Amino acid sequence: MRKTFVFIISFLFILINGTTIKGQDSVQFGDSVIIPLKIRIGIEVAGPVIYFTDKSILNLEGYLSADLNEKISLFLGTGYSDYKYSQHNYDFLSKGIYIKVGADFNLLKPETAMGKYWAGVGVHYGLSSYVAETPLFKHENYWGITSSSLAKDTNWGHYIEICSGFRAELFRNFSVGWLISVRKLIYCGTSKDLRPIYFPGYGAGGKSFSTGLAYYIVWNIPYKKIKVALKKETPEEPEEPENTESTTNTTNSGR
Amino acid sequence: MMRKYFLKIFSALLGSTIIIMVACTPGACFDETNAFVKTSLYLYSTGKLLAPDSLTLYGINMDSSKIYNSSKNITLALLPLDASADSCGFVIMINGVIDTITFSYSTHPILLSKECGYTFYHTIDTPFYSRNIIDTITVSKNTITTLNEENIRIYY
16 A cells, blocks of 8 residues: 555656746856755655555654755755554564755756756765664564563664655745655664664664655745856767768757 | 656656565565574594484473474484573483483574564573483584574584
């Protein structure tokens, strides 16, 4: 069910973004373009949607980012997560908060991005404070069943996140976007023998790497406009070298 | 041009999403979940690994539940420890001659994986044993885990 939701949302975003209209904020001149720098407030929407279908995990996340220039923006994210897992031989609970700080890099050219589109990568450092507990686990062998538990413990985990994705302005100052994240665990806050099944912000604490997918609705607040010079494109090599005169005459006329 | 560009990006992202979804499919537990004392059986006179003609093994006071019952071709016996106690003993009958072995140990829990859950690892002290057919027991590795490594040797 959870996967189906993720899939449907993916397609919805593709359809919506495919029909996105071109923006009016930015103005392009011959050799430069005016780009609005923005502060963004985003909320992650997949977490609450998933919670309606799967009560075992609640993930609430939001972020604040500010453009430094047309390429780089600073990122500050925070979230809360409440996770429950149960199977025949153990129960596990973890809940806590996390923050992420870092930078996002827009790989689109300024004249393509126009201050409205973002497709690029982000590098974030994540710090999570969480309480984990195993209220019951059972182990069965020749001597019978042994039941035990692990008491509540507050832990601090941290990790590095690299994400890649896309964001587009649907309406004036409102964007939607999605991000695929790969996270590298630095420290999960516990001994190696008792790594948490899950810890907020990171995911599966038992693994060195985790992945994630997030969908955002973003409110953009323009705070400044900058003029960005456009890089002149080098003319393409002629296909037929012997026809020199005609190719020289058509340089820069393609666009 | 813009739309064409985004379609390319979306195709790549959608492909990645599908890969992630497949990769995240939860699985069953296929790992070993019991930590046994892995015991090699050596013939004392030659010092070589040799299966006894007959091996019977069970826990003390567990006569009705044999771990091995007149088994043949056993060169590596697996002895489970009682996680709810700090010591446990076994009756071992090699070629019809009975001995007992008692282990003292400490126990700690370990998470194997999300799929398999928790198990217990142990750290054993030097075992106590009778010497009817057993000559010597040596400890090769005193941490008892799910890894496939020898823990003790019985010379008989």
